[in-house]
Amino acid sequence: MTTVATPAAPSPAVPERLGSGTVRLATRLAAPEPGWTVEADAVVVGSGIAGLTAALELRTRVPRVLLVTKDRLYSGSTVWAQGGIAAALDPDDSPAAHLQDTLVAGAGLCDPRAVEVLVTEGPARVRELVARGAVFDRAPDGQISLTREGGHHADRIAHAGGDATGAEISRALVAQIEAVRDDPGIEVIEHALVLDVLTGPVGPDGRPGAACGVTLHVIGEGSRDGVGAALGRAVVLATGGIGQVFRSSTNPAQATGDGIAAALRAGATLADVEFVQFHPTVLWLGAGVKGQLTLVSEAVRGEGARLLDTDGVRFMPDVHPMAELAPRDVVAHAIVRRMAATGSDHVWLDARHLGADFLRRRFPTIHDRLAEHGIDLTTDLVPVAPAQHYHSGGVLTDLVGRTSLPGLYAVGETACTGVHGANRLASNSLLEGLVFAHRAARDIAAKVAGGELPVLEPVGRSGERALVAAASRSRVQRLASAGPGVLRDGEGLRRAAAGLAQVPTDAHLRHDAGHPLADPQVAEWETTNVHQVATVLTAAALEREESRGGHARSDFPAPDDAWRLRLELTLDQDGTLRSRRAPVE
Template identity: 90%
Template sequence: MTRLATRLAAPEPGWTVEADAVVVGSGIAGLTAALELRTRVPRVLLVTKDILASGSTVWAQGGIAAALDPSDSPAAHLQDTLVAGAGLCDPRAVEVLVTEGPRRVRELVARGAVFDTGADGSISLTREGGHHADRIAHAGGDATGAEISRALVAQIEAVRDDPGIEVIEHALVLDVLTGPPGPDGRPGRACGVTLHVIGEGQRDGVGAALGRAVVLATGGIGQVFRSSTNPAQATGDGIAAALRAGAVLGDVEFVQFHPTVLWLGSGVKGQLTLVSEAVRGEGALLLDTDGVRFMPDVHPMAELAPRDVVAHAIVRRMSETGSDHVWLDARHLGDDFLRSRFPTINDRLLEHGIDMTTDLVPVAPAQHYHSGGVVTDLVGRTSLPGLYAVGETACTGVHGANRLASNSLLEGLVFATRAARHIATQVSGGALTLLTPETRPGDEALVAAASRARVQRIASDGPGPLRSGDGLRRAVAALEAVRTDAHLRTDEGRRLAAPQVAEWETTNVHQVATVLTAAALEREESRGGHARSDFPVPVDAWRLRLELSLRDGTLVSRRSSLA
């Protein structure tokens, strides 16, 4: 029986601010939600962990998928998404995504995003793994996320002086605040967040941001693992905070390991360089260390197979050849094309002495995207009233067991818009009111920052790209052995850890790793981003969503049928 704390150990808030909606995160989902809310409710507070332009969106290379070409259709996009999701997508959510997606992309252009265009001025479209049509819009060749982030941040900067919106940068959200509990004793409605401003924000120390609604758009869980393409801020803060507040998580076992991440040796740490799927979309090939192309024998779409298929094939090939990487060969695409189509990737490879126009590029899978998260409905509502989740933090049902390439930016855009508009109607109709938060029952937790490497090793060896029952059980035991009360323990009179940013982040990493491992152990099959050597094939009885939540501090699971 796994127990987790319901609060982070932290000082009491020293200041308070109020807003109609509190948006946490500044990627495409958070920025879109804040911009939509600004014109619909009297006051919005946008909180971000670093600066506005630091969200995961800025790192997205490939593009944003939408049926923009007259020869394409939302129905075709829906079908490709369902296939990639390996039977676990919510068809209603996918239909919303593909139907509203083209309109949202055009609105993004109206907000100033500049996509690459053809000679006729229309948006250039390309193809990536799992897509059967050219429907990937890109900007700057391979800098799509950076361009989208630039445009949305510019929109926020243009209204910084508007009294209806406030931005607090360098602020780590600690916990979701909840109101009086219901008759069943479960936590009450979400009514704000506690946050710690990290030195350079507008307020100091820990404070409370109270709101009629809270929108979590905090990104993914990349730093749970040793190797990830995610930025350093991706410590699962929103997912962990939602869990502690009583919200339901779903599909957390489905982790996407990007097949082609630059391999620079086993000792390299931090955010790794992604070699976009779009490179394979343009015709690059995967070779093993003997120079043999292996993907045609694995899948009919070869290098353009869904990402989980390619990543698992690479891991298996590395095991067969005793290698720690494979090769990506793009040399035949030509110097001029590669440098113009992939300028960012080209420059980053050159920084490491690799010229993709003449050299084979060493690559290996690394954690890239989390298909699960906080379970939401079609307007972003979680199981906890007043709490919404959008972007990678959310589990909308769009991705199922495996995200289709370039659907993530679109999901953030579409569902952030829906969530903001729903909140506006709830606020204007009086359904959401300001509440006074109450302390939730349960334990406080703090994991020493010194434990982070240990937790990352456990997660990488347990619920990594290829899993097994024995490995997952070892991971469960190892995670349970990590001290979560470091703020209460001393060593020769010295407290092991004090409440501060590194410790709060490490506590979130530990809680997310614990939930992820529990879900991966319970799902006895292989499907999408969840692959187990002891249960190597999909099982029809597992065509369901595994949901996890805290009940009186105990982690409980529920198997939910798909719509």
């Protein structure tokens, strides 16, 4: 099994401008100077499966840990995970088979070393979750009950509460944190939005120094007021995904790309940002609906539900040998094309033949959420359409979570470990957060013990400050949904890029009737992150002239071996966005 790789670093190549012109982004948010300071050996940002696991592992390995979360501990994307967590737990299954399914779904862009780590260490990590108190559904023989989802050729999806796996995992991990709240070695700050990664003295190449903490704003009910600085030998970003970049998403409202944007501004490298997974079966409630939408888990199709067009025709068997259980990008693209062919804005999910008793027992959460909208899963066809669900890219890391910026780690959906490639295999995300959070925590502990992560004083970074008015959020989301949406093309991406470039990013400096257009506050900081992520995503999608996995371009409809590479993105010292093309094993 592969062990530890060297820290991630941009591949040597000639930096190029992205898209159709130069993209410039600010390297800092416009915000007040910190009014208070807290210190720790490690600062963990986020309370999903990755952040909670990292904090729990670090608590027993370093003297002091600070866990920061944007809402309450029991929040974030993990809570909403319905389907389950994938691992080769069945004696008839194997890590090698799980690896193969992951590589196929990743469409040639997975890092095989990272996938090997995931599938080999995954079963042990899931058993540790059970030891931490997570209660998974059991088969009659007492073993963990396993089911199948799209792209898997074996039953290897462990689930809890039928379709409430993420909620159960969060409950168990939060309970572990709550049990040690009074431990002087750990502090939890809730309702805290991380603004920027703090960095140490500039290196000889002029780039920012090592990460040494974060600035954060405590929102209302936190234990500290206003903007402060959390200093640490290491920073772990586990801030989740980018769902609110789009008009509609299955992600919670907190998913505004905060960690990815902060890492980019600090000088870290991003990768695979163009690969966005749109879940095929999200409840369709009309064209005007925005915000977090109701997901109808892939596990429903795993149990035998079928997709029908609005004429009642089942179409997936003609698209892929695995029919409704094809990889998610295949199903989502097929649905969009079928909608276009039939002039419809949705398709139907038909689970009626599975039986009312089974559906209520296996999918109680989905059944109840659909019932809130007057839809009975047991007797009705369910209107569904693709919506943004998961981001396969993020902050580039090595096999222990280290980014290209010393002292900065990323885990979970915030990270690009190379596991997912161009398209995440169903239920690999919870496992990735679990496995790589363990690895990151252990690497940090070893480096703290070895004196390799010194205490640094933060220094100011050069470059502009940005603030985008909250009123611009819907404009940014509309541009992102129309440009780098489910199906893309060069013309649409160029329009989106031009539109995003016209969004004012200096709202704190512009005045109307003597007053600033916007003041530095939570909604504006989040909108600035959304704008920066949308800008980078659009630029990367415009540069990749092929279709692969979660990146589908109608003007370049086929995969191209010349593009079997990873786009790595960084900001120059002046904020110019650069790309490097890195080969993939």
